[in-house]
Amino acid sequence: MKSENTVPVNKLSGPFNNRRNSLIQLLLGLLIVLLLNVIGSYIFTRLDLTSEKRFTLSPSTKKLLRETDDIIFYRVYLEGDFPAGFKMLSRSTREMLDEFRAVNDNIQYEFVDPYSSTDAKTRKDVFDRLQQQGLQPTDLNVRTRKGQEQQRIFPGIIVSYKGREIPLNLLEEQMGVDPGVMINNSIQALEYNLSNAIRKLSTSNKPKIAFIEGHGELSAMETGDISRALSDYYAVERIKIQGKINALTDRKEGEDGQYRTINKYKAIIIAKPDSIFSEKDKFIIDQYIMKGGKVLWLVDPVSASMDSIQTNDHTLGIT
Structure with a gap:
């Protein structure tokens, strides 16, 4: 005779099996995460999912970073309460430096707030020192509870390497350009500017280049800007x-x-x-080129002097 209290075994074990399966799945999930972390500690990779590949460093930058044999320290003066655009520049700078450090852990950085001191004199001393070091200040109109106030910031970096340091101004300022566009241009130029600072600091023996004089060439004052730019990489004479x-x-x-x-x-x-070059000067330049020398000619396609036009019925041109 069959007992009325008998319950099929599968009905009793159903809830238990569900709990057991859930527990097994949880343990398997934790085990997979643990294994991925262990594997990730030995195999490092980064994925750039942005459409413009903003976090993908160029091969030349990666090569430069791998060749860096000592600590490069970036002291970034973009910490504080800024408008949205400068916050974006600050965040992008941090992200780019993280990308640099992913290639070489000799890359180190610190974000500094020039307004961290509550003492006005101390802040002024900091501002003066930053300007003396070569950072260019930018004045912003900031809305506060009291109304509009002017705030001076230093969107730049002091980069140090082997006892040497140089200023790096991050803001790509252009006359007549919208501030938002300037910020975007500055962000786009971050990789170049940050890596270029390393090139400047790591160049010890600068090759020599020379401006030629004696044929009515531009004066030292007229070529001052290009000379200063070239002097970062060359000894200019x-x-x-x-x-x-x-x-x-x-x-x-x-x-x-x-x-x-x-x-x-x-x-x-x-x-x-x-003015014309003598035959001897042309021969000397020719021999210099024959031995592998390079010549950069900066020549106007049209030579038009207002004085010559007023006194002569013709002028010179190059076609």
């Missing part, structure tokens, strides 16, 4: 050839005891000459 055979070359003795003629300069720049 100004020379006159004046028919001197050794103006652009030197004779040096090699290991085999033989004397060879080598170029003094990596390149020469001839900026807007307005």
Whole structure:
């Protein structure tokens, strides 16, 4: 006779099996996460899911970072209460530096708030020091509870390497350009500017280049901007050839005891000459080029002087 209290075994075990299966799935999930963390500690990778690949460093930047053999320290003055645009610049700078550090952990940084001190004199001393170091201030109109107030910020970095340091101004300022566009341009230029600072600091033996004089070329004052820009990577000189055979070359003795003629300069720049070159000067430049020298000619396609137009019925042009 069958008992009325008997319950099928599968009905009793159903809830228990469900709980057991859930527990097993949970344990398997935790085990998978643990394994992924262990594997991730040995295999490092980053995925850039942005459409413009803003977090993908160029091969040249990666090569530069891998060759960095000592600590590069970026002291970033973009910490504080800023308008939205500068907050975005600050965040993008931090993200780019993190990308740099992912390639080489010699990259270190610190974000500093110039307004951290409550003492007005201390803040002024900080501002003066930053300007002396080469950071350019930017004045912002900030809305507060009291109304509009002017706030001075220093959107820049002091970069240090092996006892040397240089200023790096992050804001790409252009006359007549909308502030939002300037911020976006500055963000787009972050990789170049941050890596370029490393190039400047790591260049110890600068090759020499020279501006040629003596043929009505632009003066030192007129080429001041380009000279300063080039001086970050080259030792810039100004020379006159004046028919001197050794103006652009030197004779040096090699290991085999033989004397060879080598170029003094990596390149020469001839900026807007307005008079003819003597045959001897042309020969010297030709021999310099034959030995691998480079020449940058800065020549106006049209030479038009208002004085010559007023006094003559014609002028010169290059076609």
